[in-house]
Amino acid sequence: MQSILPIALFALGGVLLGGAWSMKQQGASKVVMVGFVVLAAVAVLGGVVWLLPKGTF
Structure with a gap:
């Protein structure tokens, strides 16, 4: 069963x-917006990496 993470x-x-x-x-300030976008990208990349098969890296 897959994780919900x-x-x-x-x-x-x-x-x-x-x-x-x-x-x-x-x-709003561009610095804050860029911070949110960077955090969003890290979260999505974390989800993608979590779904990759073990031993990919």
């Missing part, structure tokens, strides 16, 4: 990207 990481990435988009529309 990759699904949670993909969801977290989506929420962070949505937050960055919302902040962009509200005129």
